[in-house]
Amino acid sequence: MRERLITLLLALAALAAFYGLWLRPGPSMDPDADVARPTSAERGGNGYAALYEWLDRSGIPVHSLRERYTALQDAAPLPTGNLLILSLPGVEVFRSEEFRALDEWVRRGNTLFIAAALVDQPNWGVRHASSAVVEIESLTGIEFENAETRRRRLDETPLAQRVRELEKERADAAKDESADEAPDEASGESEGGGVEVFDEPTNIVLSPTGPHALLREVRRLELTSDYQAQEWSVRIPYDSFLLTLARTPAGEGVLFEQRVGQGHVLLSAGGSLFTNRALGLADNARLMANIVRARVGDRGAVLFDDLRQGLSASYDPARFYRDPRLFKTLGILLALWLVWVLGSTRLRAPAILQHDPSEAELVRRAGGLIARTVPPHHIALRLFDHFFAGVARAARVDPKDAREREQLWSWLERHAALLPQELDQLKTWYADAHAGRKPPLVALQNLLDHLGTRIHT
Secondary structure: OHHHHHHHHHHHHHHHHHHHHHHOOHHHHOOOOOOOOOOOOOOOOOOOHHHHHHHHHOOOOEEEEOOOHHHHHHOOOOOOOOEEEEEEOOOOOOOHHHHHHHHHHHHOOOEEEEEEOOOOOOOOOOOOHHHHHHHHHHHHOOEEEEHHHHHHHHOOOOHHHHHHHHHHHHHHHHHOOOOOOOOOOOOOOEOOEOOOEEEEEEEEEEEEOOOOHHHOOOOOEEEEEEEOOOOEEEEOOOOOOEEEEEEOOOOOEEEEEEEEOOEEEEEEOOOOOOOOOOOOOOOHHHHHHHHHHHHOOOOOOEEEEOHHHOOOOOOOHHHHHHOHHHHHHHHHHHHHHHHHHHHOOOOOOOOOOOOOOOHHHHHHHHHHHHHHHOOHHHHHHHHHHHHHHHHHHHOOOOOOOOOOHHHHHHHHHHOOOOOHHHHHHHHHHHHHHHOOOOOOHHHHHHHHHHHHHHHOO
């Protein structure tokens, strides 16, 4: 019993280790693993499931792109007239060969829509705005900067003085015990977060800039933010034209369009414009309808880049074997197996000692054998023979001369210590035994014992 209990405990420990390392690695290794990502399969507030089903029911081909951009040419039925929806920041990095494949795909006559969580701060994009800015610049060449970076860029203070002021700020920050780290110069964000979280999501209102084919019947747009909104401004590239389609109440552009070859790039500095919880706000759905009507061809398709948000259709065995959690799990299982083998497993089974049965055990087993093999009415007849032998001795009659049981029955009926109902019951069972019927042996034995005791008293 002790060995089985130890084995059960070790098996449960191995199961807990496997569960913690493989089934739920998010809380211990990736703080954003449990956050709903903007994918076409996500039905939560941040997903695109509503947009995906709406377009599908409208007869527009929609696909979940779970491969890299090198496979873009085979992802849609036609090489042109397609729309690709990309949300940034993502969890999957871009490869160098993808940038060229995407640029050629757009220049061929397709549209890339980038929804970057910059101005709004949904929970899947908070504290990652800097990475989104870098990815936007790599994909489109368009640069964004926050208010602090823009202030420093436009500051006319001499460089030497700015260096002295910066050193003074760093020294003061190092003395401040409440500050964990100095602010990031590139993004104005602290590594620990420092972003105010709202009790309920807050909407950010956007205003269209003027008449445009994509803004037909669009009077207002809204973004949804879970954290405090940030200020980001675009830096107009020198070698191309960037059209602003929507602005914030402060006048900063949020929605832009850029012509690239025969295609277009639509850039939104808000990542929640077409998500499930924001698609029905204001005129967001109307804007998407205009984009599809103007940029998607007759047989074109709408693609959702789900690979960038963690949904991949390919399996990488090399990545599986490079994962350190595999070797941690194998090490823990091996250690638990060694503990079980060395600590609780007996190398040689104990010898089984067989004892001779006692007299009581022999009698009990012999009685059980007889009870299983001899018919019950034969046992009852044998019990009656022993009983009437005792009655004959009590009546001072030679048992050999007592050939007729009627004399003994008469003697029993005249005995003052015996009750008539007991004799009637005894006669009934006596008749059953002689007729081959099964009498209750236990009750018969008890009745014969009581009668014999009173007869011999």
